Each structure stands twice: as structure tokens, then as C-alpha cells.
Amino acid sequence: MKQTRLPCFLLLLAGGLLSGISLPGCRQDSLVLLSEGLDSIGASVVKDKREGIFNINLYRAGEKIILSGETDSRDARNSVLGYLEGKGVRFIDSLMLLPDTAALGTQWGLVNVSVCNMRLVPSYDAELISQSLMGTPVRLLKRDHGWFLVQTPDRYIGWVDSDAIAVLTSEEYRDWKSSERIFFTGKTGDIYGDPEKKTTVSDIVAGCILKVSGISGRDYRVILPDGRSGFIPASGAMILDDLDPVRLLTPETLISRAESFNGIPYLWGGTSVKGFDCSGFVKTVYYLSGIILARDASLQFRHGTETDTVNFPASLKPGDLLFFGSVREGRPRATHVAMYTGNTEYIHASGMVRTNSLDRSRSNFSGYRRDTFIGAKRIIGAGYGEGIIPVAGHPWYR
Incomplete structure (x- = not known):
């Protein structure tokens, strides 16, 4: 599943702010260099705009230089301030650090409906980018009328209807976790x-x-x-x-659960039995065995143990994630994911949850998928860390 988001850095060239022009309280450093420095900070701290926020504006208002925008990273904010001060730029700091607890009063909530839809922007007709299930803890970042911008335990960020969230005080959240x-x-x-x-x-x-x-x-x-x-x-x-992955994270359990979802229709942004996209399907299968995977196929492709593709498909094991897409400038770009079930077959959400084969002699062979295969990752035995987190070990649940 692919998402399109706003650029992580926006430089507003307003009121004659052009490269090489001297600014009040600023040395002769060009705005191009300033923008490159801020871009570098954003890229180093917020590595993916689907999982972090770094929207920074630097502009001129009369004789004043204004730093505005928002980020959910305190490290990013401190780095931005230090960078500009180090360059001798005199500016008014209006950069907001999220969560906006001053307006919200708290930063925690629980999903209050069976399946909560997450949108790209705060509107019912906006793109569905993900879903979250009842009882999932979410981090409240800010509010826009009847919408919350939230972050889910897999770090994904999106807008949800505020009626779908039960807002908790810090004490209520601690009580829930215990x-x-x-x-x-x-x-x-x-x-x-x-x-x-x-x-x-x-x-x-x-x-x-x-x-x-x-x-x-x-x-x-x-x-x-x-x-x-x-x-x-x-x-x-x-x-x-x-919900112990030591006991539940087995090929047999994963395959049994995945096959129980056969025929469920494809839904862009879906991560529930009401409808799946490709990454939402494998994410749900693993979640029901106690593991939180990253949200999108391109994010999931970053994690796990890389498997041998020279002896493919003999090198695959049931439960492995198969990735499909293209190669651009020598770099693979995953746009689809499936789970290997053994004997050349894999299960995935494509139109509906179904099984296809990598074997050209099989009736369920997909030439398109075989031709666009770019790699495989093994989750079982890969160890825990970013992108592969046990529910039992996630601090938002415990």
C-alpha cells in the first residue's frame, strides 16, 4: 500500500526571501543552505513521513523572520532551534511540538468502535489510509474540529473521527494498562x-x-x-x-489464521476482517499471533531477515513475507506483499484474500506476481525491534 503525503519540509519564499539576500539578524548564509540544513535534520530524525511529523516553515513577515510549523519530535525541534541559532539567525519561534497537550489536555486515547477508519486528511471523503481496532491505544497529536490526528502503536499517523476515540487522562491510561x-x-x-x-x-x-x-x-x-x-x-x-508469540508465532498458526480470511474483499487502507489491503492482511495475521508489524508493504520490506533469492523459491519457509514491486535506480520498491504458505504457494489480498502460486505449471500461477517479485523477509526468528514488536512488549499496552 502506497501513501502520498505532504513534503516533510516547506520553505516559503515570501516578501523577497531569496537565496543570497541578507536577512535581519542573519549572516550571509543563503536560504538554500538553511533549507538544506533543515531538510537534513528532518530526514535524520523523521525517517518516514507516514510515521513521523516534520512540517517546518521559515518565512518573513515584515522585518521579522518566523519559524513555524509542527513536529512530533522533541529532538527535531531542538536540532532546528540549535541549527538556526548557530547560523546567527534571529527569529521568532512559533514551531509547535506535538502532541498539543495544551489544547487536548491529554495525549492518550483508546479506539472505541470495532473498526476505526484512519484518513489522510480530516474529511470523510478523504483517502482511507489505515484502520485501528477497538481497544487499541492511540497517541493524540492534535485536534481539528471533530477529528483527531493520532498515532497508532505501529507508529502510523492519520486522522480519525473524534467520536471513535475514548479520551483518557494519564491516570485512566495507567489503570487501563494494568x-x-x-x-x-x-x-x-x-x-x-x-x-x-x-x-x-x-x-x-x-x-x-x-x-x-x-x-x-x-x-x-x-x-x-x-x-x-x-x-x-x-x-x-x-x-x-x-497473547504470546513464543507460543503462537508458528507457520501452522499463521497459515490457519490467514486461510480463515479467504474471500474477504480487498479494501484500500483496510486492516480488519471488514476488508484488507495487502499489507493490512499480513499485518492482521501476524497481530493475531502477538506481533505488531509496520503498516505498509514498503515499510514492512525494511524489517525481518532477508532470505536467499538465488535458490528461490526453495529457500522460502512458510510464514515468510514475499514482496512485489519494481526496481528504480537499483533500489527495490515494494508495492505489494503476500505470505508464503509452502509448496510454491502464497496467500495475499488481491481483489480478495486468495492463494496463488509461483509455479508456472499450477492453475493458480500468477505471471504478473512472479515477474514483479523483488524479495522476501523472514519474521519468525528475526528478533524483536523496530517494525517487529510483540504486543506484550509494547509500552503502550503495558
Whole structure:
């Protein structure tokens, strides 16, 4: 899945600010050099604009030089200020550091609906870039009327309807992290308003997380992020502490879960059983075994153990991620991802969740995918770190 975002650095040439022109409080350094320096800071601290914010404006207002914009990196902000001061530039600092806690009052929330849509910009008709599930902790960055700009545990950033988020105080967030919670393992289901299951509180999908307040017969009594309560069958959930990749991250478990999603339609930006894009599909499969992968195919391609492609496909193992795309200026660019299931076959979201083969003799062979294959990464046994994080080890959950 590919996203298009605003450039990470914007230099406004206003009021005669041109390269080589002397500015009040500034040495003869050209604005070109200043812009290159700021670009360098942004690139070193915010390595991908889908996972970080660095939108910086430097412009002239009358006789004053204004530094404005926003970033979610304190290191980036400090580096920008130090760089300009080191160049002798006298400026007014209006650069905002996100989260904007002064306006929000807090920086934490929980997704409050079964599937929360994330948009590129704060509008219902904007591009769907991702989804987040009920009970997912999110970092609130700022608000724009009825929308929050949020960051999810995989570091992805997007706009969501504020009604889909239960805002938490710091104390409430600490209490949630220390509470007993369940992880929904069924494909879909309902949260019922009574033990007899006569009324419905909400729908629920695989991967949703809920606080547990007790057990009633064969049901968990659960509390939704906004305080609503209900019941779900205990047979469709597990205690969150049991979401252990040491036990669950096996080829057999991954393949079984992936194949249970056969036929679910493709949805650009989808990361739930209501619809998947390619990277959202493999991300969900791994998440249900306790691992948080990076969001997009191009981001996932950066992580994991690179597999041998000389002996491809014999070198592949079930559970490996296969990447497809193109090579530009000698660099592979991933635009599609699938999961290898063995015996030359792989499962992916392409039109719908389906299985294709790398073997030309098979009826489900895809010549297009074979011709655009650019590499494979192994997640099992790769070790944890950026792009491969166990839920149990993520500080936003614990």
C-alpha cells in the first residue's frame, strides 16, 4: 500500500526571501543552505513521513523572520532551534511540538468502535489510509474540529473521527494498562447487553481488546473504552497476557489464521476482517499471533531477515513475507506483499484474500506476481525491534 503525503519540509519564499539576500539578524548564509540544513535534520530524525511529523516553515513577515510549523519530535525541534541559532539567525519561534497537550489536555486515547477508519486528511471523503481496532491505544497529536490526528502503536499517523476515540487522562491510561483485558480471537461477533444475548451493545472483530470486569457463566463481562459494558462468549476470546508469540508465532498458526480470511474483499487502507489491503492482511495475521508489524508493504520490506533469492523459491519457509514491486535506480520498491504458505504457494489480498502460486505449471500461477517479485523477509526468528514488536512488549499496552 502506497501513501502520498505532504513534503516533510516547506520553505516559503515570501516578501523577497531569496537565496543570497541578507536577512535581519542573519549572516550571509543563503536560504538554500538553511533549507538544506533543515531538510537534513528532518530526514535524520523523521525517517518516514507516514510515521513521523516534520512540517517546518521559515518565512518573513515584515522585518521579522518566523519559524513555524509542527513536529512530533522533541529532538527535531531542538536540532532546528540549535541549527538556526548557530547560523546567527534571529527569529521568532512559533514551531509547535506535538502532541498539543495544551489544547487536548491529554495525549492518550483508546479506539472505541470495532473498526476505526484512519484518513489522510480530516474529511470523510478523504483517502482511507489505515484502520485501528477497538481497544487499541492511540497517541493524540492534535485536534481539528471533530477529528483527531493520532498515532497508532505501529507508529502510523492519520486522522480519525473524534467520536471513535475514548479520551483518557494519564491516570485512566495507567489503570487501563494494568487492568485485566481480553483479546477477541473470533473472526466477528457481538458484545451483548445482557447474558441472555437479547440486546447488542456493539459489534466486535478479531484483534479487539476489552477490559474484563468478571465472568458470568460462559461469558466474560467486559467494559468498552467509553465505559459501556456487555458480555461476550469466553470461547471467542483469550486473556491478553496469553497473547504470546513464543507460543503462537508458528507457520501452522499463521497459515490457519490467514486461510480463515479467504474471500474477504480487498479494501484500500483496510486492516480488519471488514476488508484488507495487502499489507493490512499480513499485518492482521501476524497481530493475531502477538506481533505488531509496520503498516505498509514498503515499510514492512525494511524489517525481518532477508532470505536467499538465488535458490528461490526453495529457500522460502512458510510464514515468510514475499514482496512485489519494481526496481528504480537499483533500489527495490515494494508495492505489494503476500505470505508464503509452502509448496510454491502464497496467500495475499488481491481483489480478495486468495492463494496463488509461483509455479508456472499450477492453475493458480500468477505471471504478473512472479515477474514483479523483488524479495522476501523472514519474521519468525528475526528478533524483536523496530517494525517487529510483540504486543506484550509494547509500552503502550503495558
